Amino acid sequence: MHEPADIFSAIADPTRRSILEVLATHEALAASDIYDRYPVSPQAISRHLRILREAQLVIVEKKAQQRIYRINPSAILELENWSAGLRKRWNQRLDALEKVLDEEWIKTRGNEGLEGRHDAD
Amino acid sequence: MQIDRLTELTITRVFKQPREFVFKAWTDPRLFAKWWGPGMFTNSACELDVRPGGEIRLDMVAPDGTVYPFRGVYDVIAEPEKLVFTGGSFLDEAGHPQLESRTTVLFDDVDGKTKLTVHTVIIKAVPGLEQPLSGMQEGWMTSLERLERVLTQYSNE
Numbered sequence: 001m002h003e004p005a006d007i008f009s010a011i012a013d014p015t016r017r018s019i020l021e022v023l024a025t026h027e028a029l030a031a032s033d034i035y036d037r038y039p040v041s042p043q044a045i046s047r048h049l050r051i052l053r054e055a056q057l058v059i060v061e062k063k064a065q066q067r068i069y070r071i072n073p074s075a076i077l078e079l080e081n082w083s084a085g086l087r088k089r090w091n092q093r094l095d096a097l098e099k100v101l102d103e104e105w106i107k108t109r110g111n112e113g114l115e116g117r118h119d120a121d
Numbered sequence: 122m123q124i125d126r127l128t129e130l131t132i133t134r135v136f137k138q139p140r141e142f143v144f145k146a147w148t149d150p151r152l153f154a155k156w157w158g159p160g161m162f163t164n165s166a167c168e169l170d171v172r173p174g175g176e177i178r179l180d181m182v183a184p185d186g187t188v189y190p191f192r193g194v195y196d197v198i199a200e201p202e203k204l205v206f207t208g209g210s211f212l213d214e215a216g217h218p219q220l221e222s223r224t225t226v227l228f229d230d231v232d233g234k235t236k237l238t239v240h241t242v243i244i245k246a247v248p249g250l251e252q253p254l255s256g257m258q259e260g261w262m263t264s265l266e267r268l269e270r271v272l273t274q275y276s277n278e
Binding site for chain 1: 125126127128134136138143146152155156157159160237239241244245246
């Protein structure tokens with residue numbers, strides 16, 4: 001069994017990010033067209049494309065002698081959802097922090113609590 | 122398309138308290154355990170070794186008793202201005218986190234209040250985490266609802 005590829009590790013690499021951004025602005029690109037855009041060897045780009053493929057961030061289609069690459073919209077949608085969930089969790093975490101800070105502040109300040117701070121303003 | 126937008130997050134919020142006080146809520150184990158984690162969860166065994174390279178160990182316990190350990194390492198500590206840590210949860214059998222991120226927290230003094238900036242970058246997230254995460258999401262929601270009740274009470278006073 002092949003270990004499932006991790007989308008975020010795949011994205012962490014700047015070249016792979018760049019390939020994804022290039023693919024996002026094109027309908028589809030042949031592997032050779034992608035190679036031409038980078039100063040590094042085709043082998044290196046081919047390795048990056050394989051990692052993106054394994055993470056299912058891109059879809060490949062074989063046409064005659066060519067491999068045509070497209071971005072996988074469902075993977076990007078999944079990332080969008082993930083990103084929205086992350087923001088929600090952090091906001092809720094900071095809500096909880098705010099509550100703890102208010103409670104602790106009142107405790108350390110006695111009855112003055114937050115009111116005391118308003119007076120100081 | 123901006124890939125960064127999907128893997129990094131920046132949130133800012135202003136808290137009424139001075140930054141020394143807010144910083145303490147991130148580094149005092151008793152306080153940290155009170156807010157880090159979903160609302161219906163309790164935290165046990167919170168240990169914070171607050172120095173560069175020091176460990177963060179926190180066990181989050183779900184209402185059904187499932188323990189979700191959170192493990193991290195402090196990278197930068199500049200009290201009371203800045204805190205950087207790399208942390209992970211959903212550990213596999215070997216103790217490797219399935220979800221890992223690096224978080225930078227900035228504490229800016231704004232007229233005695235604190236402007237907090239959280240910048241987090243996802244380093245790793247293996248597939249198949251959606252289900253446990255959405256379970257935790259429900260825990261967070263409950264926490265938010267409780268907070269809203271508390272705030273409503275305050276504003277009615």
